Amino acid sequence: MKAEQQVHPSKIHVVWRRGFEHISFKQPLVILALGVRGGGKSVFLETVGEHYLANGGNVFDLFGASSGEGLAWLRSPWVEKEDLSVLLITGDDVSVSCSWPTKSWKDMTLSDLERNRIVISSTPLYSDKNEEFKSAGKLLDLLFQRQGWSQYINMIVRESANLFYSRMKIRQDMLQSKAEGIYLIRESRHHGLSLSMDTQKLTSVDSDFRALCDYIIIKSQGVLSLPSDYRWLYGFYRPEWLRNMKPYQFGILTSKGSIGAGTNGLPFWHKRPREHLLRVLGINIESGVELTNNQGDP
Amino acid sequence: MTDQEENISVTKLEQSEGSDIVTEAFRPATQDALERLLSNELALATFSADPLEKIRHILEAYQLLDEDQRKKVECNKEKRSQLIKLHNCTISLNRITELSPPPDTYGSRHGFIPWSFANGKASSYLFWITRYFTLKDMSEKTIEYLKNGDKETWNRHYKWLAKYTRGYAMLADLLSIRTEYIEYTMPLCIALLRKIHEEFITPETWKETIGLFSGRRGKRSEGGAASTPF
Numbered sequence: 213m214k215a216e217q218q219v220h221p222s223k224i225h226v227v228w229r230r231g232f233e234h235i236s237f238k239q240p241l242v243i244l245a246l247g248v249r250g251g252g253k254s255v256f257l258e259t260v261g262e263h264y265l266a267n268g269g270n271v272f273d274l275f276g277a278s279s280g281e282g283l284a285w286l287r288s289p290w291v292e293k294e295d296l297s298v299l300l301i302t303g304d305d306v307s308v309s310c311s312w313p314t315k316s317w318k319d320m321t322l323s324d325l326e327r328n329r330i331v332i333s334s335t336p337l338y339s340d341k342n343e344e345f346k347s348a349g350k351l352l353d354l355l356f357q358r359q360g361w362s363q364y365i366n367m368i369v370r371e372s373a374n375l376f377y378s379r380m381k382i383r384q385d386m387l388q389s390k391a392e393g394i395y396l397i398r399e400s401r402h403h404g405l406s407l408s409m410d411t412q413k414l415t416s417v418d419s420d421f422r423a424l425c426d427y428i429i430i431k432s433q434g435v436l437s438l439p440s441d442y443r444w445l446y447g448f449y450r451p452e453w454l455r456n457m458k459p460y461q462f463g464i465l466t467s468k469g470s471i472g473a474g475t476n477g478l479p480f481w482h483k484r485p486r487e488h489l490l491r492v493l494g495i496n497i498e499s500g501v502e503l504t505n506n507q508g509d510p
Numbered sequence: 511m512t513d514q515e516e517n518i519s520v521t522k523l524e525q526s527e528g529s530d531i532v533t534e535a536f537r538p539a540t541q542d543a544l545e546r547l548l549s550n551e552l553a554l555a556t557f558s559a560d561p562l563e564k565i566r567h568i569l570e571a572y573q574l575l576d577e578d579q580r581k582k583v584e585c586n587k588e589k590r591s592q593l594i595k596l597h598n599c600t601i602s603l604n605r606i607t608e609l610s611p612p613p614d615t616y617g618s619r620h621g622f623i624p625w626s627f628a629n630g631k632a633s634s635y636l637f638w639i640t641r642y643f644t645l646k647d648m649s650e651k652t653i654e655y656l657k658n659g660d661k662e663t664w665n666r667h668y669k670w671l672a673k674y675t676r677g678y679a680m681l682a683d684l685l686s687i688r689t690e691y692i693e694y695t696m697p698l699c700i701a702l703l704r705k706i707h708e709e710f711i712t713p714e715t716w717k718e719t720i721g722l723f724s725g726r727r728g729k730r731s732e733g734g735a736a737s738t739p740f
Contacts (some may be wrong), residue, residue: 225519227526235518261518274513339736447546451718453535461531472520 219289221262222477229448230471235427237263240364240401240418242370242424243463245410247431252459252478253410254281256429257368259476260408263291264366265329269406272331272355272367274348280336281483286312286493288481296329301347303338310495317347322354325365336490336497352396361404372409372421398426413439430463432456445471542715547574549711549719552703557723561692564606568699569597571706583705593702595635596695598626603688608681619681625672632672633665638694639687642667643674 226235243260245253254276261271273282283300290296300314308314315324317333331469333351355365400407413436422428429473430438430445433454438445446454448471449463457463464472483489490497526532548571555567572580572593584590608621627635642656642664655663675684707716 220515223517223519225521225531227521227523227529227532227535229523232520232522234520237518266517446718447538449535450537457535461535463535473531475531 216353219294221266222259222479223305224259224263224474224476226464226474227419227470228470230470230472231468233466233468233470237269237366237406238267240404240406241426242397242400242407243409243427243429244422244425244499245408245429245431246412246433247410247429248412248434248436251431251457252462252476253429253431254370255459255482256431256462257370257408257410258285258479258482261285261366261368262288262290262479264364264406265296267292267364269364270326270329270331272325272351272365274333274351274367274369274398275344276334276370279483280334280489281370282332282334282338283336283489283493283495284481284483285330285332288479291330297327298330298332299324299328300337301331301333301351303340303343303347304338305339307498308337308495309497310493315344317350320351320354322357325351325354326358326361326363336365336480336495353366355405356396356399356403358403358405364404364406366406366408367400369407369409373412394420394424397421412436426467427463430465431453431461432459449473513517544574545711547571548706549715552707552711553716553719554700555703555721556720558707560686561696562600562688563567565692565695565699566600566604568706569593569600569636572702575706575710579710582709583702588644593698596638596698599635599638599691600695602626603691606681608685609678620678621681621684622677622679623684623687625676627672629669629672629676634696635667636671639668639671639690640694641686641690642687643671643683647732 224235231404237260241260243257245256247253261273265271271285273285276282276372285291286298291298298312300308300310300312301317301320304316304318306316314337331489333344333347333510334339335344337346356368430449435455437443438454442465445463445465453461454463460475460478462474462476464470464474489495523532523536551567551571551574555564555571556580558567560565572583575583580590586592600627602623605624607624608619611618611620625632625635642653644653652663656667671687675687
């Protein structure tokens with residue numbers, strides 16, 4: 213089957229400055245990308261998703277900006293050329309007409325998440341953010357019912373704090389939801405889940421959360437500097453590079469302590485700035501959230 | 511290697527020297543380490559209010575340099591040797607210790623300096639002392655020789671001074687010796703600081719170090735050089 217595969221994931225190249233590790237997406241990794249808006253975090257997460265697809269895994273694009281950037285998967289060669297199965301998750305009262313299968317979050321089953329190679333839960337397909345968080349809470353619970361699996365699911369969470377908000381919608385308790393969020397990350401590998409998350413500020417996510425990451429990907433920091441517990445990295449990286457690196461460049465810190473810098477290919481199908489994805493993809497929605505063009509990474 | 515793995519490549523730094531990502535992303539390893547150490551010492555000196563601490567950090571920055579690098583900041587061999595001895599004196603003078611007075615001293619304070627050298631070598635370490643102490647049994651002739659800078663007489667005086675100050679000396683005498691040391695050494699060290707700074711520290715590293723020390727990073731506008739090292 214693999215020999216027949218015509219689509220290849222975007223390339224990733226890493227030069228290790230300290231330590232040396234092989235990177236393989238044949239295991240359930242927890243990856244956190246850190247960087248300013250437009251720094252290339254989403255693109256990196258999509259590249260990781262491509263690698264999981266190439267290795268026979270699934271992609272579950274859970275959260276995105278209001279612009280619905282996760283929908284860009286629909287025009288990727290993984291869907292158009294490789295013809296991988298796709299499912300769009302929608303709000304309960306939202307009517308979506310498009311050329312891809314859709315399903316209300318309330319009707320979703322674990323089997324839906326496992327059978328479809330690319331599953332997208334995107335903000336514009338819900339009636340409001342509140343419903344999206346409730347949906348995410350339910351879908352996460354479904355995934356954590358997985359006891360045996362044949363392929364990994366790479367879950368993309370484009371603003372990692374959303375993961376905790378989604379637990380809050382279910383638990384209504386800050387401490388319990390945080391504990392559950394941490395639990396999700398810690399236990400994800402035992403349910404065949406790989407997590408790819410991003411955040412603009414490393415301090416937006418708890419240190420317990422950061423400690424569970426296999427890879428922390430550092431994208432352009434802009435005017436923000438690294439938080440104090442990562443400031444020692446300035447001893448390895450040029451500060452001006454961390455501030456102004458290009459969207460295809462990244463720094464990498466691993467749980468084993470290796471430090472490197474690398475480049476990742478930019479998937480051409482990634483959502484472009486000011487692009488109205490719903491129009492481009494021919495998706496019509498009734499009573500979904502109003503689409504904004506100026507939010508989310510370009 | 512499968513097709514998928516061909517799209518991921520990892521290399522060691524040595525195998526990628528000179529590549530764009532290495533040049534852009536990483537600081538040079540060895541050269542940079544010395545520069546940062548020097549910058550750190552000089553920043554500590556700059557921010558130190560205690561003159562002896564300031565001198566110590568500058569002389570320690572000097573000692574971080576190898577022989578060839580030391581020649582760049584001080585071409586005179588004898589002076590290079592003196593700088594090491596001055597550092598020894600700095601350590602000793604930083605540790606002036608007060609002793610409990612015996613009952614018959616009526617409150618006068620005493621102490622000692624834990625010199626690191628033997629009394630016999632005092633002349634090569636205490637060369638910076640130019641004010642002599644007049645003793646009760648000191649002859650007029652000796653005082654005259656000291657005034658005229660007679661080397662033999664001064665060597666004996668240095669030996670006596672070392673013995674006196676490492677024993678049970680008046681605290682006031684010890685502090686006057688320390689003050690004289692600072693007066694002598696500070697101008698040398700300030701010149702040394704400037705030379706090390708010019709020769710070995712890039713403005714970028716200096717700005718970064720000062721920024722870290724001052725803790726102003728992020729609180730001032732982008733225009734403030736020292737406040738925005740990154």
